[in-house]
Amino acid sequence: MKKTALRRSKIIEALEIQGQVNVSELSKEFNVSEVTIRNDLSNLERNKLLVRAHGGAFKTNSLAIPVTEKKKINLDAKKAIGKAAAKMIQENDSIILDSGTTTFEISNNLGKFERLSVISNALDIINNLANYDNLEVMVPGGFLKEFSMSLVGPMAERNFRQLHCNKLFLGVDGFKTDVGVYTYHMEEAYLNQLMIEISEEVIVVADSSKFKKSGFAFIAGLHKIHKVITDKGIEQEYVKILERNNVEVIIAD
Template identity: 30%
Template sequence: MPDRDSEKSIGTKGKHASVKTRHKQIVDLVRERGFIAIGVLAEKFKVTPQTVRRDINTLCDLGLLQRHHGGAGPVLSTENVDYTDRKILCLREKQIIARLVAQNIPNKSSLFINMGTTTEEVAKVLVKHDKLRVITNNLNVAKTLSVNNNIEVIISGGIVRHKDCGIVGEAAIDFIRQFKVDYGIIGISGVDKDGTLLDFDYREVTAARSIIENSRKVFLVTDHTKFGRNAMVRLGNIREVDAMFTNKMPPSELVEIMQHNDVELHVAE
């Protein structure tokens, strides 16, 4: 029997939709929502995950989408997914990454924690730690940790971004440079296969660079959708971090670079 998905697929209302129509709807959904997982698309269009993977491959070859581990996203290098969407995107993955990171942070440590939805999840787990000293340019992180009287939170000065309560600007960078801490916890928008760390906001990248340069150990926290993701501002290279915490194995090329440069890989299953 021929593959039931080879010519037709079942649409969201039970009607048959042509492959061409399904492709258009997939592109529209990705542009509207940002990243969409293969499983979500398979369920929506009532087709197999294998069919969705073929659809994504075709659309990526046409330059209409960007392939990510487990799904697809828009082809953008200048604009990130909206903060409210990023908060719920891969939330479960971010939570298990956060728990793994927290297991590697001892009590009585000093830390930098920068902007990002993954680092905010890390803060939610670290709030149970004892006698931490945390310097941050993220008001959400500061608010989360401030409920523990045994954690000292120090906030940088600078300009507050309305969209995510991140603090940016020269004042923030100058403030960060006054400290030397045990651990710097940073997030990222994209990790290229050659190890390049990429982000969208130059001001945010500048603050993250200061965190890298003033931390004895740097922990990069990122979910699998960031592998191969495009962004226009270069933060640095994976070689500059001590450990990466993620939820799935990175591409083999990236793993090889990490092994060659003694970068620890922690995969939270």
């Protein structure tokens, strides 16, 4: 029992420092089976000390934040990114707005268009778009993930496969250097991959803090991304990495 308590204590310490942990890595570090680590994580989750995810777990306050609260984080940067993104949209475009607090800000800047088709799996974005008369809005359906207010699952996937659009504005939870973009949830990652497949241009919208974060669920490599819109807080190192991978970087004012 003492070994178990000590191991779980060290897992919590790792979460405090890193924000996330991986089952395989913990198994090697503590020299125990992955089943044992999963049992540890399940116990800690029951005590509300972490949030389980595919392959590991996240620090509670790094993931389980309602979307209403997430919208307040780095709000000025997100507003600037939303305005910059809207400038890239043309009349008669068909666009996808992925779920996310930065893509929500794009939806605040679509009132000027006379004709625009918008597809979104985010209920808060759909509700916001209802304020505009000239938009053709499509909802793919699916199961609701309440924390992100997004619709996912087989129904959403099937409907996205029937579509084609000009531009995808993709929100992400993190980047990995020279690898690609990630999210916290497997269902959302798979849906994002379908969005990328049906889009002519893929534009990632992410405030600069996302370049210091990651997630367990891989969405796509940098070669699938055409542009990234971010804020002036991005470190030059990340700009160079993106440009080296032929990704155009746009800094929102």
